[in-house]
Amino acid sequence: MKQARLILLLDSKEPILFENPAALGLFALLALWFFWASSRKPLPWIVGGLEPFRELASSSSSKPSRPLSFWLAFFGLSCGIFAIAQPIRLGGSPILLWDASISHTGGLSPGQPGARPLSDAGSSRDWEFQFVGMARKTSAEPLLLESILACSGSKIAVMTDCLPPNGLPDWVSWYSTGGIHQNVAILNVLPNEKTGWDIHWRAWGSFESMALFQNEELISTLSGEHGIFWIENANPGQVLRIANPDGSQIPNQPTWDDHWDVEVPVFELPSLAHETWLPALLTFYPQAEIRHGFSEPPVPGKRKVVIKFIQASATKVEADVIAVAEDPFQVMEPLAALAWLENKLKERSFFLPPARPIAECQPTSPPADWSSIPWGQPIATTWTFPLAALGFVALLLSLACRKIRA
Amino acid sequence: MSSQFFPADFLEALSTWSQQRARRGWGSQKSQKPGRERAGFDRRHWNEGEGIQNVDWRASARSGERLVRLREREVGGELQIVLDRSASLQPGPTRRDADQRRLALAWGWLHLEGGGNLHLLSPKFDGKFSGGSARGNLMSELERLPPPSGEALPEFGPSTESVFMTDPWSKIPLRFPTQTTVLTLVLPQEDTPPASGLNLRDIESGETLEVSVDSSRFQKTWERFLNRRSQEINNAGANPVEFRLPTHEASAVDLITRLKGANLV
Numbered sequence: 001m002k003q004a005r006l007i008l009l010l011d012s013k014e015p016i017l018f019e020n021p022a023a024l025g026l027f028a029l030l031a032l033w034f035f036w037a038s039s040r041k042p043l044p045w046i047v048g049g050l051e052p053f054r055e056l057a058s059s060s061s062s063k064p065s066r067p068l069s070f071w072l073a074f075f076g077l078s079c080g081i082f083a084i085a086q087p088i089r090l091g092g093s094p095i096l097l098w099d100a101s102i103s104h105t106g107g108l109s110p111g112q113p114g115a116r117p118l119s120d121a122g123s124s125r126d127w128e129f130q131f132v133g134m135a136r137k138t139s140a141e142p143l144l145l146e147s148i149l150a151c152s153g154s155k156i157a158v159m160t161d162c163l164p165p166n167g168l169p170d171w172v173s174w175y176s177t178g179g180i181h182q183n184v185a186i187l188n189v190l191p192n193e194k195t196g197w198d199i200h201w202r203a204w205g206s207f208e209s210m211a212l213f214q215n216e217e218l219i220s221t222l223s224g225e226h227g228i229f230w231i232e233n234a235n236p237g238q239v240l241r242i243a244n245p246d247g248s249q250i251p252n253q254p255t256w257d258d259h260w261d262v263e264v265p266v267f268e269l270p271s272l273a274h275e276t277w278l279p280a281l282l283t284f285y286p287q288a289e290i291r292h293g294f295s296e297p298p299v300p301g302k303r304k305v306v307i308k309f310i311q312a313s314a315t316k317v318e319a320d321v322i323a324v325a326e327d328p329f330q331v332m333e334p335l336a337a338l339a340w341l342e343n344k345l346k347e348r349s350f351f352l353p354p355a356r357p358i359a360e361c362q363p364t365s366p367p368a369d370w371s372s373i374p375w376g377q378p379i380a381t382t383w384t385f386p387l388a389a390l391g392f393v394a395l396l397l398s399l400a401c402r403k404i405r406a
Numbered sequence: 407m408s409s410q411f412f413p414a415d416f417l418e419a420l421s422t423w424s425q426q427r428a429r430r431g432w433g434s435q436k437s438q439k440p441g442r443e444r445a446g447f448d449r450r451h452w453n454e455g456e457g458i459q460n461v462d463w464r465a466s467a468r469s470g471e472r473l474v475r476l477r478e479r480e481v482g483g484e485l486q487i488v489l490d491r492s493a494s495l496q497p498g499p500t501r502r503d504a505d506q507r508r509l510a511l512a513w514g515w516l517h518l519e520g521g522g523n524l525h526l527l528s529p530k531f532d533g534k535f536s537g538g539s540a541r542g543n544l545m546s547e548l549e550r551l552p553p554p555s556g557e558a559l560p561e562f563g564p565s566t567e568s569v570f571m572t573d574p575w576s577k578i579p580l581r582f583p584t585q586t587t588v589l590t591l592v593l594p595q596e597d598t599p600p601a602s603g604l605n606l607r608d609i610e611s612g613e614t615l616e617v618s619v620d621s622s623r624f625q626k627t628w629e630r631f632l633n634r635r636s637q638e639i640n641n642a643g644a645n646p647v648e649f650r651l652p653t654h655e656a657s658a659v660d661l662i663t664r665l666k667g668a669n670l671v
Contacts, residue, residue: 042603042616047596048494049575050608050615052631056624057617067601 019086019382026081033077037070072398079391087383095151096121097144099160103180103360106256121157121175141165141368148172149373163364167371179364184210184242184250185257188355189234191284197234199260200355201242202226204363205253211245214238221245238262257361263353266291269307274329277307280341409549411507416658420512423662424519448476483566485517489528490572495554497609500593505651506571507548508661509589513569514544516671522566529560557610570644574635575610582644589670590635590648597650599624 018024047053096118098110108115141162148156157173164174182205192198203210203225210222212229215238220229222242234240241259242250249255266289269277278290307322322344328337449465452458452472465473487510496503514524514535524535524544530552535544559576562568564583571589574596582588601621607614632648639646649668652660665671 042605042618043600045599045604045606046498046609047575047599047606048497048573048609050606050613052624052627053604053606053615053617053619055627056619057615 017088019088021085023081023085026084027078030074030077030081034074037066067401069398069401072394072401076391076394076398079387079394083384083388083391087387095156097147097151097156097158097160099144099158099162101161101360102256102356103254103364104159104161104177106254116159116177118159121159121173141365145368145370145373161364163367165368165370167369167373169375180254180361181205181252181363182207183253183257183361183363185254185356185361186240186242186260187257187358187361189240189260189262189353192230196230196232199229199231199240200226201229202358202361204361207250209245210242210250213241213243213247216241216247218245218247234262254361257356261353267307268292272327273307274327276329276334276337280329280338283338284342284345409545411504411549412511412545413658416508416662419659419662420515423512423666424516427516427519449473450476484523484525485514486525486527486562486565486568487514488560488562488568488570489526489551490559490570490576491528491530491551491554492557492559492573492576493555493610494557494575495573495591500595501654502573502591502593502651503554504658505661506591507551508658509571509591509649509665511545511548512662512665513671515541518544525565527560527562529556529558574632578635578638578642580642582639582642584643586644587670588639588644588646590632590646592632592648592650594651594653597628 099105100109105115110116110118144158144160144162145165148158155171155173157175159175161177161179163176163179168174184201184203184207186199186201188200190198190200199212201212201222203222211218212220212222214231219231222229231240239259239261243258244250250258267281267285268291271292273292281288281290307324328340332340449462450473452461452466452474456474458472460474462473462475465475489506489510495506510526514526517524518535518538518540522536524540526533526535526544526547528551531547533547535541559572559579562570562583564585566585568583568586569589570582570586571591574590574592578588598621599619601619601624603616603618605614605616636646636648647668647670649670650664652664
């Protein structure tokens with residue numbers, strides 16, 4: 001089951017779009033008119049005498065200043081050209097949909113070193129970051145479709161590893177990484193029911209050779225499409241890795257799922273817990289960290305399991321809590337209590353890192369078909385008429401100024 | 407009998423104005439032109455506090471009350487209208503030539519109606535008119551004046567009253583005859599030329615000058631020029647008056663309105 005998280009990114013700078021951009025070429029003609037108007041000869045003017053003008057001639061600049069009517073006409077013509085070019089503004093800000101699933105991001109957030117750059121969307125805009133939430137669908141495409149339809153009215157860019165669906169509207173731009181074609185992955189590391197740990201691995205595609213490393217020490221070669229490899233110890237801080245036998249990364253496939261960091265949980269016991277709790281927990285997790293009481297700060301990077309003596313029915317039990325009404329090591333025989341604890345730990349293996357979803361590791365699905373989706377058109381505001389009206393008014397004012405001057 | 411220079415509505419407005427100039431309140435209003443009054447034949451009662459030098463003793467003795475003779479304006483006399491017909495009067499297609507003729511007709515008409523004599527003088531015409539019937543002749547002569555040309559200004563001698571109708575560009579002589587009013591006719595485009603680059607040409611001398619006209623700066627320069635000219639006219643012993651002509655599109659009747667408002671006649 002492929003899980004997809006989407007991050008909605010809003011563009012803080014709106015682009016200006018034109019329905020008829022070729023009309024902007026008229027500015028070349030406007031530039032010609034501008035220089036022609038500037039180079040026109042002075043107006044011939046017959047007067048009865050020159051005396052009052054001599055003073056002006058001695059102090060005026062060689063180039064006559066352009067009157068207000070000229071600038072009004074220039075402004076009016078500019079507005080007219082923009083109006084012909086039909087500028088539009090799409091409703092709402094342009095939106096970037098960021099597929100936050102691990103198959104696309106490798107677990108990294110936008111902007112983090114190593115993460116896919118936002119400039120892949122064909123722009124260097126400063127996107128505003130907004131987190132949408134976890135997906136509830138079985139694949140990313142339905143969630144992306146839902147988000148695109150919800151944002152309809154805006155220009156949308158999608159960054160994902162999913163292949164571009166068929167039937168995309170022209171106001172949606174799709175930036176795919178190309179998807180996964182082949183891959184090897186460690187899917188899970190679970191405690192063996194007898195002893196030691198089981199490493200669950202899988203491979204899609206054909207690879208010349210694969211090897212399993214524990215802390216960079218080759219422990220076995222692997223072959224086939226999948227398997228479970230047993231190891232005796234998996235201590236916190238150890239790294240398990242699938243690679244080429246020489247230790248180099250297996251090429252042409254995602255590498256985020258090639259390794260597994262071994263974790264062992266931290267157990268928090270109530271201060272009144274029976275002393276047998278400690279050796280019992282260490283029996284199952286020799287490297288576990290055991291704390292008494294709840295006052296110590298959490299250790300970053302480690303999963304904490306809290307053991308509480310409460311009535312389970314009396315309150316909602318949290319996910320990482322083992323709740324029991326009475327201390328089993330006080331009310332049961334030691335062996336019975338130990339068996340009870342073992343069952344509880346197996347039941348609630350949530351404190352181990354979650355398994356990697358196969359849907360995120362397997363090759364990417366073929367493109368979805370969205371041909372039948374009724375997309376409609378994005379809402380756009382046209383500026384043609386306001387600009388045309390403004391330009392017309394400016395030209396009228398220019399004529400009025402010339403009339404007044406005359 | 408309208409013509410190119412004197413349309414029918416202009417003549418009608420002038421005729422109406424002439425009829426409206428009734429003799430109202432002789433002696434009861436302050437004369438517009440003190441110094442042209444004389445003791446008349448109407449009388450009024452002497453007021454307490456008034457000097458006794460104006461008392462008409464004979465009439466007072468006859469009536470038994472102190473009476474004062476009313477003053478009345480002198481009518482008649484000769485009005486000399488001198489027209490500047492140099493080329494600067496008409497720099498291009500303007501209305502100054504036509505308006506000068508109209509002003510001369512209006513002024514002369516009203517003076518003739520008032521019983522006075524008119525002497526019309528221009529470089530190429532010198533004629534005298536008297537009586538109400540002379541209006542038609544005056545109009546004909548003004549019609550026949552040739553277009554403005556050359557630079558020469560007419561020379562004129564003293565008269566009861568002289569009006570010299572000219573443009574802002576004429577040369578001011580060293581001395582004007584007494585009782586002369588220099589009426590400078592100013593075109594709207596002379597007050598406000600186009601605010602742009604201009605290639606100017608003096609219509610009389612042919613001299614050219616290229617200049618960029620800035621409205622605010624030109625206004626100051628123009629004002630200084632007109633003030634200097636007024637001062638020169640004053641120094642030459644005449645009374646300077648600037649008369650703004652209507653725009654090119656305005657009707658000839660507008661001139662009558664402006665002339666009335668100026669209280670020149």
